[in-house]
Amino acid sequence: MTAVRRAGYAIAVTFWLLTALAALLTSQDFIYEQFLKPELLPPLAWFVRYWAAVATAAGLLWFMPRGLPASRPHASTWFTTISWAATVLAGWGGYSLAALTPGGTALTCAAIAAAMLVPIAIAEQPDARARVGEARARTAADFVACLLTAVMVTIIDGATVVMGNGSMSMTGAWLVARGPLLVGMVAFLVLTLVRGLGGWFSRPVVAEARGTVIMLGALFGWFISRVVLPSISIDGWQATVGGLLAGVAVALAITIRGVSRLENRDDGVASVLGSLAPRLAGRLPGFAAWCAVLAVLSFAVNDLTRAGDWNSIGARLGILVVWLLALGGAKRVVRMPGEGEPAVFLGFALLVLAAYAGIERMVGPGVQAQSPAARWTAELLTPVSADGPTALFDQLPRHTNVPSSHAVAAVQVDWAVLEGPPAAERPDIFVFVVDSLRRDYLSPYNPAVTFTPAIDAFARDSLVFSRAFTQYGATGLSVPSMWMGGPLLHKQYIVPFAPMNALARLLTHERYAQWVSMDNILDVILPATPALEPLDRQVPVRDFRLCRTLDEVRARLGDRPGGSPPVFAYSLPQDIHVSVITREGAGPVDGERYDGFYAPVASRVRRLDGCFGAFIADLKARGLYEKSIIVVTSDHGDSLGEEGRMGHAYTLYPEIARVPLIVRVPAAMRDRYVWDPQRPAYTTDLTPTLFRLLGHEPVPPRPFFGESLAALPGETRPPPRNRMIAASYGSVYGALLDGATRLYVADAIQRRELAFELGPGAVAGTAIPVTPALRRAGGDVIRATVEAIAEQYRFHPKPR
């Protein structure tokens, strides 16, 4: 029965944690629009859909071993049961997860779900009060346990590095060891503090136990409020308070047995921390087995979080869990007969710090850590610069991910007065925005690429913009900005979007047949017109593939009767999106080797290149190639392992900001204009370019909008201006400076700055130090653009 009870408890805690997570994700507009609505996270979608049934089942599994007559449940069990039942009934009554929409209700649901951990934990306490012994100083045992923990996690992390690289240098070993060593010493100091505080209470052992839970809660709270919540744009007091409360609830839920039973009657700290590891870890063979389990867990976490978006959050959660479980095992196995002199061990802690400082000076900066834990440590040990742009860091979150509850009216975006009959020359237009495609995975941008012969041949006929950038680092805002022709308010989305969709109006005016793959974004931003003939009907967004879409376009071209209106075909294939690759197992789709490239992406790029080549051949056979405008680009790049980074969710690095942009224009049309493929180009420049090519002289609605890639003969173009770019899902902004040869990034989530030099070669960028001049120039561009956008939308940010 005990095992069933424990299983029921574990299921209950997991269920409410998942519920809190699902509600929390739903509360954010961009997650709801980009990930939940298109069901890009299938397990979570399943959980949400069947939440009420799962809740009932989990509730029964929890209650059965407690509610049976033989087990004589006490009052807190009944209280918890009633709370649970009321919550589930409310869910059945209409507030189930599936019915939630972004906003305050979802946040409240997340808070209720997290709060449910408390009554469950209280109900887990035994009726009888644990017998408590006399508290004793345990400085020696604490010190050795913390040191042992540091050694355990160093070995596990070092093994991860060696398995990945085959070897490890002395510097690498130091980078792996320094984090656990410092964390171990800090843990020892905190435990000494807790014991010291406990000594002031009448029942020191109980006070120690509660103090340890509060410390664990503070640690979880720090993690939730500083690592998890800012990554989904929840910050400020909401993040701090919510994170701390949730952290304490989680700490209580996972240590309640240790707190209430006090296995070590004279040691509250060991009782709580020891409950994180099984009893068998208290003996040496069992402890060895526990170490092996943690090693497997660590490798599994590394593997699972290797390729995902937001991978750093999962990886860091894994690191935290492994370190805590290691400490739990160490507290169980370490038994010291003597108490030790605290001053000696505090002196040891100081020695460790001095050794760290000395070795750090010898190693010097610039050496790259090679494991997730070592990288995280390096990040934590980077002090927040005192001269950083504090005001900018405070300002940017208020302009980012504006919630749907903050109503903002649409504004009219006009590039030209659209009147009169359609243009005499209306070429077919094909725009392929391959989600997450990096420029250095295409041979026109990187001579080392051998797997894109079709795009290479196409590029030789086309304009290859060597310095092309996305306006936004992820699809959510990149696509709308592309159709609009400029940056927009950081909100998903202002509705109706039609007044801002300049490209859609141009296509309607020019009477184009619109063959568009309708995804969750186009559903919102593209007004329905009779000219709209969706591609990829009935295909889930996550299954959009270029090959399938091109087959459909080719079939439609074949069926097109003479005299039909010209075609505008647009698709955002998901072939190489990080979520697709993760779901498909993060492996290559063929047996080829792609040395120097991330094979899962490279193999898929090869596949779509083949389909693109067939499409171009088909256009040529139909005599359409010479008469068409064809664009190959992407909505953003992607991190594919650079310094351990994957994906593009809320970061802005050169490999994310730079995109391919290859444009083919009919020869006669091309000759009428002046093109400069070396000039910085942006995805938002496509719309004004199409306006000009179709005979409508584009006038930027605001100075910060895009510009036509085609210049008029004799036109004196001003030097490329410094422009702002941004992440789509977080307050991370960038400024492209000096002809887009430098990128300054203000990361208001982690309150840090980065700078890169952007060379002409295949390497996207090289990190350079942030100087006052860069900070000033970049900050000015970002601030001015953000404020100009707010002014355009008459948006007044609310303080957070």
Add this chain to the structure above:
Amino acid sequence: MQSAGARLTGAAVVLAIYYWTLLASPAIALPDAAEARLQQDLQASVSLFNANRFAEALAPTERLVARWPDQARHHERLALIFQKLERPAEEARAWEAVMAASPTPVDACPMVAQAYQRANRADQELLALERCAALPPVNPDFEVLLGQALLRADRKTDARRAFERGLELDPAYPDLHLLLGVRQFDDGQLSQARESFERFLALAPDRRGEVVEWLVRTEPKR
């Protein structure tokens, strides 16, 4: 230090020292002086170059090249600085570095060859032009320059082949017709030379005088 208060105080003090050393003190983690100097070099190199202060721009640019040898743009700026300082041998070496580092090595053409020419390294000039002519994208300009360099080296047959290759790339390139015509004229193939001159004049009717000038320069050799 056995009392709870003493332990508490001791741990708090050591924790405070940890905080100060690891997070609050700038002593350990700030970028080192070398990195900061490189950043200054970057700014100095660009701004001094733009201000035409080439001698002063040289030293910071050389340091940038040493730090980022795989970035062609620094090599390119260094080459241009040497060009302005009239140090052709070093200029040629810098252009060679551009060719090695750039994904589009043709960016260094034909400057690399011109630098060798100024350095009186005719052999290297020829080799450089041959490499330029072989690089994508094909460019008939390089065949013109190669042919002219071959003429200076008195390799007239090779020069003629270069002009013919250039015309295969761009049959509407007037200078190539002129240069080929002169070669044909020099070789005694008068009817072919006449055709070449006629094509040249058809493509560039306002450059009639150049034919005469070439013929005058060629005639005494016959």
